[in-house]
Amino acid sequence: MSERENTVQEDTVHYDGPSGGWGSLRGMTRIFGKEWSTPGATETLYRQNKPHGFMCVSCSWAKPANYHPFEFCENGAKATLWELTTARCTPEFFAKHTVSELKGWTDYDLEQQGRLTHPMRYDPATDHYVPCEWDEAFNAIGSQLKALDPKSVVFYSSGRASLETSYLYALFARLYGHNNLPDSSNMCHETTSVALKQVIGVGVGTVVFDDLQKCDLIFFFGQNPGSNSPRLLHPLQEAAKRGVEIITFNPVREKGLIAFTNPQSPLEMLTGKETQISSQYHQVRPGGDIAVLLGLAKHVFDADDAAKAQGKRILDVSFIETHTSGLEAFEAKVRGTSWEEIEAESGLGRRDIQKAAQVYVRSERVIAMFGMGLTQHTHGFENVASLVNLLLLKGNIGRDGTGISPVRGHSNVQGQRTVGIAEKPELVPLDKIAEQFGFEPPREKGMNTVETCEGVLSGEVKAFIGLGGNFVRAVPERVRVEEAWQRMDLTVQVATKLNRSHLINGKAAYLLPCLGRTEEDKQASGPQAVSMEDTFSHIYGSLGRRSPASQHLRSEPAIVAGIAKATLAPNPKVKWDEWIGDYGLVRDLISETYPDKFEAFNARLWQPGGFYKGNAARERIWQTESGKAEFIAPDTLTACGFTDEPGRYRLITMRSNDQFNTTIYGYSDRLRGIEGTRDVLLINPQEMERAQLHEGQVVSLVGDAGDGVHREVSGLKVTPFDLPDGCLGAYYPEMNPLMPIWLHDEKSLTPAAKSVPVRIKPSGGEEAGERH
Known part of the structure; x- marks a missing residue:
């Protein structure tokens, strides 16, 4: 490793301990202690992620058949205890506080009010939420929806909604007359879905959990398991212990990819023993991954040239000839790109890239894992496609212990797409749905998240139904969107707790409280399960x-059905009451609509380790235009959509150890050594010196997108942190006002939250000194 890989800048804020360990237990205890008085909290956690238990509402990591006694991580425990809180957000609370007042509260303080208890209606005359009956809410919502053009209405869903809820919600949207079904995937992994669909024919990863026990190399790009998916650290630790090389490319030195102590191992906890996770750690520039991947491929081609001289091959020639197309153009791009160009765009030295590539050359079974560090760029598509290119060179898709593996963030965000939550009609079997339910579904493309925001700003969108989530807080250009949001005719939010999106209301607004996943859902046929x-x-x-x-x-299914019944004309094939009385009937509908994925759905519901819906690319069946896996020759070396200039920085938005998406559990970003605040600007000491800044100085970030729109976030404390040159870090969602809506991946429209153009402005002064 290079000296920079091995060392942490000692003059920066950082955390000296490993991920996991006692720090993880203290993090859980801090939340758990507040909820300890809740009866049965320990029993609930014990059932988490186990057969006949409940599935975590946090990340979408696997629930293995051979489970641990405690099959949850720090973040999963926090999410569960957050739901089990004894605090209640009642009508009395809303009677005490106007909505205008609550807009001034922090995200943390809003959610601290606890679980919502009653359906509420916004009263603009008094600026208060007031209680209402369920039928009153359903009838009023239905009446307004009937009066609107369906194409002007958006049905959004967060990643926590079950397969049963998602299927009914998508059916409701199409019966109503639109495909406006954005979901949280649009904000993070839509790039994955678009890129993988084009290059290997499926929009999801090809890896299964068992592959992690069979590989001999894991590439890790742009993902932070320590904060975002800690249960992933267990198989990574097991892999490292058996000698698997784990090579990480990430602008930030994330502790979860450096060292891990297993909180479920008494020996490791007592001795403080930790496992080194990454054998190589390279701090690539934000947006520099395309250059890195071309450099890795360049070394592979060079090694293959040398092998050919000895009558051998490094490339999997048989696989390439049988299963791929486009190698010639890709190889020409790689060979025609100089190492000087690669070094300049990646921020890494040739020797470091070659060292990583040499491990790939000698490895037999390789997995590539990635997160939003690849997807949330203007050229995120090329990032993902370039990673697939590398795997295809040696046939590392479609064999045990190999494959591409996006690490999804939300618990069912991938499953929602599987059962019909999609704005793209070509992804849904509309002919089958038409036959099942006796109607003609809309065939026009619907709005995704970015298009929804644009529609709100233009006035095209008149109503918004939010099935979970915190949409207004999560989207780009938040200040402008919030202002326009209030001009809509109707907003409806289905939720368990209060968040900022519930305070930015249309002319009519309803807040509908739903059951959590840990809670018993009793319907006509008895307690119900979801999936x-x-x-x-x-x-x-x-x-x-x-x-x-x-x-x-x-329950969420009952709320969807209640609104649908109040909105739609009767249809003898659409049996809302029967379906809500027995969710097994909904699973039968899913099996009928998607027989290739959900055969015998109810019979397999409790299969330990889950049942596999299948993946054509894993079987080397390529559902692409050419019928083969596609090499893509990128036409750029940087994933950023703007050029570097003196004084302009690439801002990475980040999540802390104490949050999940927009949910803020507290103010401890333990794994980065930042405590007590989220109002920080992370910058390396050399950049601080060049910009004439000092530690603790309060500054603003000003958007530098060049479109004439002023975007600014103030009150950020300069904090030295180990980042590449030309790069800044700050927290999501606080930085969202700096992101233009139009700054997104060109093909998927995923917001480019990992490379936002900004400048630094000291409070009360001019912009900080320019870099040279």
């Missing part, structure tokens, strides 16, 4: 047993 899909395309059942937080709560 979800993990990042490895396995399907699991989930059964809540806790008493609901309020007797006034309804």
Whole structure:
């Protein structure tokens, strides 16, 4: 490793301990202690991610058949205890506080009010939420939806909604008359879905959980398991212990990819023993991954040239000839790109890239894992496609212990797409749905997240139904979107807790409280189970047993059905009441619509380890235009959509160890050594000196997109941090106002949150000194 790979800048904020270990237990205890008085909290955690238990509402990691006694991580425990809180956000709370007042509260303080207990209606005359009956809400919502053009209405869903809920929600949207079905994937991994669909024929990863035990090399790009998916650290630790090389490319030195102590190992906890995770760690520039991947491929071609002289090959020639197309153009691009260009765009030295590539050359079974560090760029498509290119060179897709593996963030965000949540009609079997339910589904493309925001700004979008999530807080250009949001005719939010999106209302607004996944869902036929899909395309059942937080709560499927019944004309083939009375009937519908993926759905619901829905690319069946896996020759070396200039920085938006998406559990980013605040600007000491800044100085970030729109976030404390030159870090979602809506991946429209053009402005002064 280079000196920079081995060392942390000592004059920067950092965390000296490993991920996991006692720090992880303290992090859970801090939340757990507040919820300890909740009866049955320990029993609930014990059932988490196990057969006949409930599935975590946090990340989408696998639920293995051979599970640990405690099959949850720090973030999963926080998410569960957050739901089990004894705090209640009642009508009395809303009577005390106007919505205008609550807009001034922090995200953390809003969610600290606890579980929502009653359906609420916004009263603009008093600026208060007031309680209402469920039928009153359904009828009012239905009446307004009937009066609107369906094409002007958006049905958004977060990644936590079950397969059953998602299927009914998508059916409702199409019966109503639109495909406006954005979901949280649009904000993070839509690039994955678009790129993988084009190059290997499926929009999801090809790896299954067992492959992690069979590989001999793992490439890691742009993902932080320590904060975002800690359960991934267990198989990474096991892989490292058996000698698997793990090579990481990430602008930030994330602790979870450096060292890990297993909190479930008494020996490791008592001795403080830690496992080194990454054998090589390279701090690539934000947006420099295309250059890195071309450099890796360049070394592979050079090694193959040398091998040919000895009558051998490094490339998997048989695989390439049988299963791929486009190698010639890709090889020409690689050979025609100089090492000087690669070094300049990647921020890495040739020797470091070659060292990583040499491990690939000698490895037999390789997995490539990645996260939003690849997808959230203007040229995120080329990032993902370039990673697939590298795997294809040696036939590392379609064999055990190999493959491409996006690490999905939300628990069922992948599964929602599987059962019809999609704005793209070509992804849904509309002819089959038409036959099942006796209607003609809309065939026009619907709006995704970016297009929804554009429609809100233009006035095209008149109503928004939010099935979970915190949409307004999560999207780019938040200040402008919030202002325009209030001009809509209707906004409806289905939620368990209060968040900022519930305070930015249309002319009519409803807040509808739903059951959590840990809670018992009793319907006409008895307690109901739901299901979800993990990042490895396995399907699991989930059964809540806790008493609901309020007797006034309804399940997500029941809320969807209630609004649908009040909106749609009767249809003898659409049996909302029967379906809500028995979710098994919904699973039968899913099996009928998607027989290739959900055969015998109910019979397999509780299969340990989940049941596999299948993946054509894993079988080397390529559902692409050419019928083969496609090499793509990128036409750029940088994933950024702007050029570097003096004083302009590439901003990475980041999540802390104490949050999940927009949910803020607290103010401890333990794994980065940042405590007590989220108002920080992370910058390396050399850049601080060049910009004439000092530690603790309060500054603003100003958008530098060049479109004439002023975007600014103030009150950020300069904090020295180990980052590449020309790069800044700050927290999501606080930095969202700096992201233009139009700054997104060119093909998927995923917001480019990992390379936002900004300048630094000291408070009360001019922009910080320019870099040279």
